[in-house]
Amino acid sequence: MTIGETPVDIDRGTAYELGPPTFDTDLIEVERGTPAGELLRRYWHPFAVSTDAGRSPKPVRILGEDLILFRDGSGRPGLVHPRCCHRGTTLYYGKVEQNGIRCCYHGWLFDTEGRTLDMPCEPDGGRRRERYRQPWYPVQEYHGLVFAYLGPPEHKPVLPRYDVLDEVAEGWELVADDDNIGLEGDPTPCNWFQTHENVMDPFHVFVLHAGFSGNQFVAEMADLPQVSWHFTEQGVKSHQDRVLADGRFFHRVTEVAIPNVRIVASPFVEFDGPATSVAWTLPISRTETKIFTLLKRPIGQPRRRALYDGKRWSELTEAEHREHPGDYEAQVGQGPVTIHSEENLASSDKGVTMFRHLFRSQVRAVAEGRAPVGVTDDPEQATFGVRAGNYIGDRADVIELG
Numbered sequence: 001m002t003i004g005e006t007p008v009d010i011d012r013g014t015a016y017e018l019g020p021p022t023f024d025t026d027l028i029e030v031e032r033g034t035p036a037g038e039l040l041r042r043y044w045h046p047f048a049v050s051t052d053a054g055r056s057p058k059p060v061r062i063l064g065e066d067l068i069l070f071r072d073g074s075g076r077p078g079l080v081h082p083r084c085c086h087r088g089t090t091l092y093y094g095k096v097e098q099n100g101i102r103c104c105y106h107g108w109l110f111d112t113e114g115r116t117l118d119m120p121c122e123p124d125g126g127r128r129r130e131r132y133r134q135p136w137y138p139v140q141e142y143h144g145l146v147f148a149y150l151g152p153p154e155h156k157p158v159l160p161r162y163d164v165l166d167e168v169a170e171g172w173e174l175v176a177d178d179d180n181i182g183l184e185g186d187p188t189p190c191n192w193f194q195t196h197e198n199v200m201d202p203f204h205v206f207v208l209h210a211g212f213s214g215n216q217f218v219a220e221m222a223d224l225p226q227v228s229w230h231f232t233e234q235g236v237k238s239h240q241d242r243v244l245a246d247g248r249f250f251h252r253v254t255e256v257a258i259p260n261v262r263i264v265a266s267p268f269v270e271f272d273g274p275a276t277s278v279a280w281t282l283p284i285s286r287t288e289t290k291i292f293t294l295l296k297r298p299i300g301q302p303r304r305r306a307l308y309d310g311k312r313w314s315e316l317t318e319a320e321h322r323e324h325p326g327d328y329e330a331q332v333g334q335g336p337v338t339i340h341s342e343e344n345l346a347s348s349d350k351g352v353t354m355f356r357h358l359f360r361s362q363v364r365a366v367a368e369g370r371a372p373v374g375v376t377d378d379p380e381q382a383t384f385g386v387r388a389g390n391y392i393g394d395r396a397d398v399i400e401l402g
């Protein structure tokens with residue numbers, strides 16, 4: 001049997017011949033001490049919305065580490081290791097006070113940076129209490145998200161800012177959310193990298209979102225665009241270019257930045273210009289992922305969601321999920337961790353290949369003692385210029401934008 005000129009042996013290629021699955025560990029690991037986990041730990045990560053930090057200790061998981069988030073009585077957020085440094089019970093049962101969190105077992109009190117302020121069973125409240133420190137991580141808030149830095153203290157960078165988020169027009173507001181591609185609130189049960197690299201895969205929009213499951217976005221997004229990919233200083237961007245029915249040129253730019261920043265303009269093409277949101281793909285653990293988003297919108301306007309045959313994703317029955325799959329089905333469908341040895345990347349996967357290449361180079365940089373891209377200790381240098389957007393107009397005018 002032949003297809004074109006290539007002879008094909010119909011008895012080969014059965015699943016019986018599949019080898020044992022292998023993974024590119026530099027893309028999937030998140031844990032402390034792994035090369036990729038150490039790259040991830042050189043950046044700030046959003047892991048909660050500001051209202052999650054309150055007087056009730058909240059368990060959170062970030063990069064495979066279980067931690068406790070709280071906000072003390074003077075409004076400072078704190079993120080601490082759950083096991084009390086006295087004799088190890090969990091601070092999940094602690095009580096939050098004006099200046100910190102108090103362990104339920106023997107009452108040691110720790111401030112938001114882990115300093116022991118009180119040891120009520122010891123003479124004078126603990127004469128050497130400054131010797132004991134509850135393991136903690138630095139946190140900072142930005143526009144309603146709480147960010148943590150889980151890396152080596154001597155390499156802690158400035159928390160980046162984003163130009164589009166710092167300029168909010170009159171009549172607009174900025175909102176933070178942790179909605180995911182499917183489940184609201186719960187993590188998505190797959191590795192973060194397969195979710196993240198999807199942003200550099202504009203072709204799936206044409207198939208999954210505009211054809212296979214009906215058009216989930218808007219008419220402007222439904223045609224197959226001309227796609228190209230480009231490295232940026234800190235990541236990769238894709239250009240998706242189309243001529244609209246009315247003759248205008250639609251230059252859509254999507255970008256990712258090392259390690260896990262994702263900037264995608266609204267697929268509903270509501271606004272012409274730079275993206276109105278910035279998001280992060282947070283590895284909760286090796287097999288759990290959450291997306292945190294900061295979103296600008298006209299005050300009170302609800303966020304537009306993809307509809308599946310007129311319904312929201314969370315309202316679908318199993319049969320309807322099969323009828324109208326979306327990002328959740330496609331990405332969780334790749335398995336808890338996609339099997340790299342069973343992939344066949346093609347020319348339309350170039351953006352995925354470029355991002356993987358860049359990510360591996362940064363894993364190597366950190367392993368070799370160099371600083372990864374996009375980190376700085378200079379606040380003047382810490383503003384990220386967003387390129388992503390929906391730019392519509394004359395070709396000559398919009399092609400240079402983004």
Ligand code: FES
Binds near residue numbers: 085088089103107
């Ligand atoms: S175990 Fe926390 S105070 Fe004793």
Ligand SMILES: [Fe+2]
Binds near residue numbers: 198209
């Ligand atoms: Fe998608």
